[in-house]
Amino acid sequence: MPEPVIERFERGRRDPRLVLLEGFHALKHALRFGAEVIEARAVDPDAVVVLAQELAPDLTDVLRARLQPVERGEFRALAGQPIATGCVALARRPMVDAKAVLLKADGPAILLEDPRHLGNVGAVVRVAAAAGAGCVVTTGAADPWHPAALRGSAGLHFALPVARIRTLPPTDRTLIALDPAGEPLQPDRVPSDAIFAFGSERYGLSEPLLDRAARRVAIPMRQGVSSLNLATAVAVMLYANALTD
Numbered sequence: 001m002p003e004p005v006i007e008r009f010e011r012g013r014r015d016p017r018l019v020l021l022e023g024f025h026a027l028k029h030a031l032r033f034g035a036e037v038i039e040a041r042a043v044d045p046d047a048v049v050v051l052a053q054e055l056a057p058d059l060t061d062v063l064r065a066r067l068q069p070v071e072r073g074e075f076r077a078l079a080g081q082p083i084a085t086g087c088v089a090l091a092r093r094p095m096v097d098a099k100a101v102l103l104k105a106d107g108p109a110i111l112l113e114d115p116r117h118l119g120n121v122g123a124v125v126r127v128a129a130a131a132g133a134g135c136v137v138t139t140g141a142a143d144p145w146h147p148a149a150l151r152g153s154a155g156l157h158f159a160l161p162v163a164r165i166r167t168l169p170p171t172d173r174t175l176i177a178l179d180p181a182g183e184p185l186q187p188d189r190v191p192s193d194a195i196f197a198f199g200s201e202r203y204g205l206s207e208p209l210l211d212r213a214a215r216r217v218a219i220p221m222r223q224g225v226s227s228l229n230l231a232t233a234v235a236v237m238l239y240a241n242a243l244t245d
């Protein structure tokens with residue numbers, strides 16, 4: 001007898017090789033950027049297809065083919081929480097060699113040192129995908145593929161390599177530290193293929209990482225403001241860099 005859908009999703013949520021895609025936008029981005037979606041369920045698949053006709057016409061056919069119905073009562077158990085768009089899916093988490101992508105990815109590499117807030121990690125992934133960054137690599141205890149981070153990125157983890165590494169390996173790439181106490185940012189003086197390092201929300205960058213940086217760069221702020229939100233700082237840096245290329 002096939003395993004009941006609730007048990008399959010429960011097992012999927014615990015399996016480190018899989019990720020749960022919560023809602024239409026996460027599923028849309030995952031499909032668009034080549035995720036291997038194993039199973040997709042919706043309370044009302046036709047309503048999701050209508051949403052796709054409006055918001056993602058490129059995916060209408062694939063969603064029509066892939067979405068299977070699930071009882072409203074069961075849906076809550078699959079998702080673990082209410083989801084407005086009424087769809088949820090399991091996808092395979094890509095295997096990423098964090099060291100290789102950090103050292104070789106095309107375009108700017110984003111290094112987050114020990115980020116604590118998973119919503120910030122997701123927002124960083126989202127803007128890094130939008131701005132065409134080469135990768136997002138984190139250090140520290142937080143898993144950048146945690147469901148809360150995937151929620152924050154709206155599924156854009158599939159648009160670029162996202163991985164965790166213990167420490168920054170030796171590298172020939174220019175390392176730029178983003179530090180509110182650094183020299184004022186001059187985007188045309190920053191190589192676009194650098195590794196840009198950002199510190200944790202509370203403590204900023206560690207001394208060892210600051211010491212390794214070729215430069216410490218500050219995004220100008222009005223007097224009295226001590227720092228920008230982590231994801232905002234990444235967004236400013238990436239777009240300042242992209243717009244001067």
Ligand SMILES: C[S@@+](CC[C@H](N)C(=O)[O-])C[C@H]1O[C@@H](n2cnc3c(N)ncnc32)[C@H](O)[C@@H]1O
Nearest residue numbers: 178179180198199201204205218219227228233
């Ligand atoms: C919320 S901030 C951390 C604030 C921390 N108290 C500090 O002094 O660095 C998180 C990270 O965002 C980056 N950041 C925030 N504002 C910045 C700014 N104005 N210039 C450069 N980097 C900034 C830095 O990498 C910082 O470590």
